[in-house]
Amino acid sequence: MDRITHDRDGKLLLKSLTRSELEEWVASLGEKPYRAKQLWRWLYLQRVGSFDEMSDLSRDFRERAAAVARVDVLRCTGTHRASDGTRKLTWETLDGGQIESVLIPTETRNTLCISSQLGCAINCQFCLTAKMGLRGHLSTAEIVDQVVQTRRQFEDEQRISNIVFMGMGEPLHNPENVFPATRILTDSDGLNLSHRKVTVSTSGLVPEIRRLGVETRVRLAVSLNATTDEVRDWVMPINRRYPLAELMGTLRSFPLPKGERITFEYVMLDGVNDSDDDARRIVRLTAQIPCKINLIPFNPHPGTEFRPSPRERVERFRDLLLAKNLHTTIRETRGDDRMAACGQLGKPGPRMPKRADPPQRFRSVVAEAAEGPTSTDDSTR
Numbered sequence: 520m521d522r523i524t525h526d527r528d529g530k531l532l533l534k535s536l537t538r539s540e541l542e543e544w545v546a547s548l549g550e551k552p553y554r555a556k557q558l559w560r561w562l563y564l565q566r567v568g569s570f571d572e573m574s575d576l577s578r579d580f581r582e583r584a585a586a587v588a589r590v591d592v593l594r595c596t597g598t599h600r601a602s603d604g605t606r607k608l609t610w611e612t613l614d615g616g617q618i619e620s621v622l623i624p625t626e627t628r629n630t631l632c633i634s635s636q637l638g639c640a641i642n643c644q645f646c647l648t649a650k651m652g653l654r655g656h657l658s659t660a661e662i663v664d665q666v667v668q669t670r671r672q673f674e675d676e677q678r679i680s681n682i683v684f685m686g687m688g689e690p691l692h693n694p695e696n697v698f699p700a701t702r703i704l705t706d707s708d709g710l711n712l713s714h715r716k717v718t719v720s721t722s723g724l725v726p727e728i729r730r731l732g733v734e735t736r737v738r739l740a741v742s743l744n745a746t747t748d749e750v751r752d753w754v755m756p757i758n759r760r761y762p763l764a765e766l767m768g769t770l771r772s773f774p775l776p777k778g779e780r781i782t783f784e785y786v787m788l789d790g791v792n793d794s795d796d797d798a799r800r801i802v803r804l805t806a807q808i809p810c811k812i813n814l815i816p817f818n819p820h821p822g823t824e825f826r827p828s829p830r831e832r833v834e835r836f837r838d839l840l841l842a843k844n845l846h847t848t849i850r851e852t853r854g855d856d857r858m859a860a861c862g863q864l865g866k867p868g869p870r871m872p873k874r875a876d877p878p879q880r881f882r883s884v885v886a887e888a889a890e891g892p893t894s895t896d897d898s899t900r
């Protein structure tokens with residue numbers, strides 16, 4: 520996948536450029552270096568949406584720039600507020616696709632969950648986005664613009680403190696556009712997010728995890744979701760390419776800054792990955808990896824063949840991990856009445872990717888989930 524820096528009309532996407540690239544572009548127009556500094560501040564400190572608003576730039580420069588480049592790239596097509604204050608924002612991309620971001624307020628922070636692709640190719644079996652298939656990679660500008668435009672809309676109410684790449688898409692399947700976006704988000708003269716407050720979450724693309732450790736300083740989260748290759752091959756077919764031993768070996772040598780940990784996300788699926796043996800295997804798998812475990816109650820969506828683990832099971836699982844000194848939390852499910860919760864982003868199209876066959880011993884679990892009413896056990900919310 521290549522870097523995307525221009526729209527279909529050949530206009531440059533300014534928010535696809537890192538600061539040094541913007542400086543080069545300004546120089547190529549015959550302008551002094553301070554112009555790049557001004558432009559950068561308008562993009563990321565003032566967060567204006569057009570060249571017209573950049574009042575300290577000469578009219579001549581603004582007109583020349585507007586002829587060949589663009590400022591905003593996304594068009595906001597809706598904001599929906601769930602009863603718990605979570606907001607789902609929908610955006611039209613440059614190619615007319617629809618992506619989503621979710622702003623999640625808590626007492627201590629406001630986290631924006633952003634998308635990195637239109638749909639996703641990874642085909643995790645519990646995920647609604649997977650049913651879209653991959654329809655395209657987002658440019659750096661489309662990734663960054665989710666943050667810029669959300670701040671523009673909600674800055675006064677909810678200042679964004681954390682960014683997680685956990686919306687639509689596998690960010691490490693689009694590293695050429697995601698890595699520059701992390702540099703722009705953390706630039707101290709612009710959006711100025713701490714590296715510790717930006718998290719890239721992956722299904723486990725081993726070569727790109729290695730690259731992430733070398734090329735960026737942001738935090739890493741890994742969707743684990745199973746403790747044996749048999750189950751992970753099914754619920755996350757990417758495991759057939761990068762099995763657990765290879766993934767965990769890579770994480771053991773991931774260059775973590777002092778005091779930091781990798782987060783393992785673990786979606787709790789009733790009768791599939793939530794046994795006491797699974798908890799014991801997590802302890803073994805994560806040995807020697809500074810980490811924390813985030814247990815995620817499964818959010819059912821229409822047509823899913825999975826059910827959420829009962830609350831007592833999730834709590835027992837957590838307690839087993841805590842007893843082994845693994846830092847473990849249960850993620851509070853947010854925004855589910857507006858389909859803004861984890862694994863609920865996107866709309867499946869008519870041609871869905873092929874489902875993976877469950878191992879023989881899980882066929883009855885899947886059949887029961889398909890037959891019975893989907894459990895929405897309120898205690899998991």
Ligand code: SF4
Binds near residue numbers: 639640646686689
């Ligand atoms: S969980 Fe993430 S990586 Fe897996 S299919 Fe969904 S969006 Fe893609």
